[in-house]
Amino acid sequence: MQIYLVGGAVRDKLLGLEPQDRDWVVVGATPEEMLAQGFRPVGKDFPVFLHPETGEEYALARTERKTAPGYHGFEFHADPSVTLEEDLRRRDLTINAMAEAADGTLIDPFGGRDDLNNGRLRHVSPAFTEDPVRLLRVARYAARYARWGFRVAHATNALMRQMVESGEVDALVPERVWQELSRALSEATPARFFEVLRGCGALARIFPELEQLFGVPQPKQHHPEEDTGVHTLLVLEQAARLSPEPQVRFAALVHDLGKGTTPREEWPRHIAHEHRGVALVEQLCERLRVPADYRDLALLVTRYHGVYHRAEELRATTLLELLEHLDAFRRPQRVEQFLLACEADSRGRPGFENQDFAQPGLIREALRIAQAVDVKAVVAAGYSGKAVGEELRRRRLAALKAWRRDEAED
Template identity: 65%
Template sequence: MKAYLVGGAVRDQLLGLPVRERDWVVVGETPEAMLARGFKPVGKDFPVFLHPGTREEYALARTERKTAPGYHGFSVHAAPDVTLEDDLRRRDLTLNAMAMDAEGRLIDPYGGRQDLGARRLRHVSPAFSEDPVRILRLARFAARFAGLGFRVAEETQALARAMVAGGEVDALVPERVFAELSKALAEAQPSVFLRVLRDCGALARLFPELEALFGVPQPPRHHPEIDTGLHCLMVLDQAARLSPDPAVRFAALTHDLGKALTDPAGWPRHRGHERLGLPALARLCDRLKVPNGYRRLAEKVMRYHGHAHRALELRPGTLVDLLLRLDAFRQQDALAPFLLACEADARGRLGLEARPYPQADWLRVVHRAASSVPVADLLAAGYRGERLGQAIRAERIRQVRALARVA
């Protein structure tokens, strides 16, 4: 059986990166022969099998032919006469179109190793334009390898623009778009994903709420970067430095959607943008079928990030009410992701990336103090129902007020 290590495992090995998973292509075999060797079939659309020992995936070499718009519109041909070069030609980028044989010899018919050296993301063939998912993958790989100096080849970016102009990305289903976004959010520089999409016009088609932020000015005193779209990309990268949680990063990215919806006559100020952004966030989440956990955090950050920034100035009662709206008393772990997204917002500004954010420390202290109210004592004193809620709030305010006097 002629089996070749392919794709990301070869790429990452050549880059000196950890190999997370190993995929194989088998040449010259049939599904019946694979089953006879003890391989277990797992592929739905084309023949893929699990190795009986390693459980790694082995796919029969195959070619694809475009039959309809979108990324489902393909017919697959997998047969013993399909060569390794045929299989590699259908792949998206040259750095993913290399293989190694059993002796570790590199098979590189499309210049992947040269593109690795040049730090270039380049499509293998014009067939790239047949699958709109490849635009999302291109942007995601740009984000993954930005720290190594990789850039999208001009000819590949031009091809992506032509695909967008031809309406290919309009065929993408929401679940796949969010799946690629969530993977991109996990990268070290997730903003690059959105920059690449914007450069080819796909951001306006897939994420119009984000595209609308570019060109919207902000007060230079608070936002030296001025442009709201740039600010949100900077906030996203700051969130990536502060937290590995993709929900925090999503909330950081979307927190200012309302600034595109304020009255331009009042720009660069954006009064009420927190409230105005909520319907836009709801549309984005509904369209992409964003998980509820992401959505709830994003709504809290959008509504209350301004309160967090003013935490050192707020009265005890306002602080207690803020924590109550954040559900921080009922869910003790609800405050941390909110504060991380708010800190990212404060630091996602040109020249202010390293400034401290004492508001987060203060809100943590306030939360601990307000959470220490002895509810059992109030119950023992006969408080019930609405009167109990009022008594708890009053005691929390008293605790915070005492804390403020000590501070």
């Protein structure tokens, strides 16, 4: 029995990063031998075991054969005769197909270390095309390592395009798409994920609502970048600067989907795109089974980002309505998420990345003033039941009106 550290842990060690998880491959062993040593079996498709003390995964070396479309269509073969190189050959990228022996020796049969040094994301073998999830994983790695200049190898991009053209990518199920998308949103450069997908033609198949934004013009005086798709990725880039929360980044990503359905005769203006965008965000979230917290914030940003941008000219009544729509008095943290996504929208334009904007501070101040109205004072004044809420709203509105009046005088 020989045991090797494999995959991401080896890759991250070579990059000087702290490995998040450690996976092991066991060569020359049977399931019975693993059980005899106290390993706990997991996984139905192939023999994977948990270490009795560390809980880390130990998998028997295995090969695989494609038997049907999609990522479930594989037949696995594991026995003591399978070599380490045969096991590594079935992996997606060369940077993930390295192993480390117990004495620290690196086993690198496919040139993964050179690809790490050269910032190259390259497939191990033509079998790459057999699993459509790999296409998403490559895009996610591109998002993770973009800050170091990593690029997808031309030959790998060609295989990814082949997967799109052959229809293999259509076998992706919503759960796996969302799993990779949500991970990509947490990476250092999430916009790169979508650039890579677009570069191989997969964006149109997986995220058609995003693909249709490219080539749609916007007024140049407000959007020097003009193209709505370009703007969307710039907004996502700014959202990544402003917040580590993937919910904020997702809301920023989808906020302008309505512009993709603007009639051509109305270009470059996009009247009521917020309203049209709501249905598209709902459609995308339902298709990918997006969690409710992502969906709800995305819908609020889509529907009300135009209101946000006009904050300086809003009447007190409209400001209060915005706070109520955001459920601000019960969930002030969601107001912060909303403001960050909308601020990313303002900054996602060439020349505006580092500009100061008044809207976030103004809306935060409106919330502070409205929150200062004491519900206990309302109850003490003799109101009860439904009348408490009505009087509370009246007092909040009066406070906001007094504040806006003071602002107008200043």
